[in-house]
Amino acid sequence: MNFPPDSKTYFDHVWLIVRQIPRGVVSTYGQIASMIPVPQGVDEMDYERLGAVWTGKAMNAVSSSTDTDIPWQRVINSQGGISLPEGSRAAVEQRRRLENEGLTFSASGKVNLNTFGWDGPDTDWLRENNFLTPKPIKKPTDTNPGQMKLF
Numbered sequence: 001m002n003f004p005p006d007s008k009t010y011f012d013h014v015w016l017i018v019r020q021i022p023r024g025v026v027s028t029y030g031q032i033a034s035m036i037p038v039p040q041g042v043d044e045m046d047y048e049r050l051g052a053v054w055t056g057k058a059m060n061a062v063s064s065s066t067d068t069d070i071p072w073q074r075v076i077n078s079q080g081g082i083s084l085p086e087g088s089r090a091a092v093e094q095r096r097r098l099e100n101e102g103l104t105f106s107a108s109g110k111v112n113l114n115t116f117g118w119d120g121p122d123t124d125w126l127r128e129n130n131f132l133t134p135k136p137i138k139k140p141t142d143t144n145p146g147q148m149k150l151f
Contacts (some may be wrong), residue, residue: 004054005041014058016129017121021074024101025118026111027137028078029055034135035120056083073097074118078137080110114138 004010013036021027033051038044055075062072073094077083084091086109095105103116120126120134 001042001046001050003057004039004050006039007057010036010039010054011058011061013131014055015062015070017131018059018070018072018075020121020125021071021118023071024103025116026074026076026080026098026103026113027118027120027134028052028076028113029059029083030078031118031120031134031137032075035126035131035133037130037132052078074101076111080106080113082109114141 014032017032017035018027029052033047033055036051038047042050059072059075062070082091082094084094098111099105103111105111117137119136119138121131123133125131126133
């Protein structure tokens with residue numbers, strides 16, 4: 001399955017969610033996919049594996065959309081990186097847009113998701129639009145750094 005069964009509806013869902021990402025923060029393909037219920041006719045395990053890929057396809061389709069208010073630059077990969085080919089015009093533009101919004105990149109070209117990761121839309125918006133609570137993209141911080149971990 002290279003595309004969701006109903007690509008138009010899936011892409012519309014992705015774009016609706018992406019429009020909610022505020023300036024100065026980012027989401028990931030997987031986080032966005034986690035908010036969309038498993039499409040009808042798709043196995044839950046398959047969706048777990050393919051949802052982020054389908055979200056990436058939706059984001060790639062923004063360039064052919066007539067909708068110009070989708071902040072495509074705010075969607076990056078789960079490692080905090082830009083998924084477009086390094087040095088490509090689109091990758092340079094995405095980084096420029098994110099930096100203009102106040103995001104910073106590490107020497108390895110990554111955004112710190114703990115600093116700039118989005119927590120998702122508010123619960124009421126999710127409920128009104130029949131979406132699910134997003135999976136968190138921020139890693140838990142060590143609350144007791146002086147204590148040795150056993151496991």
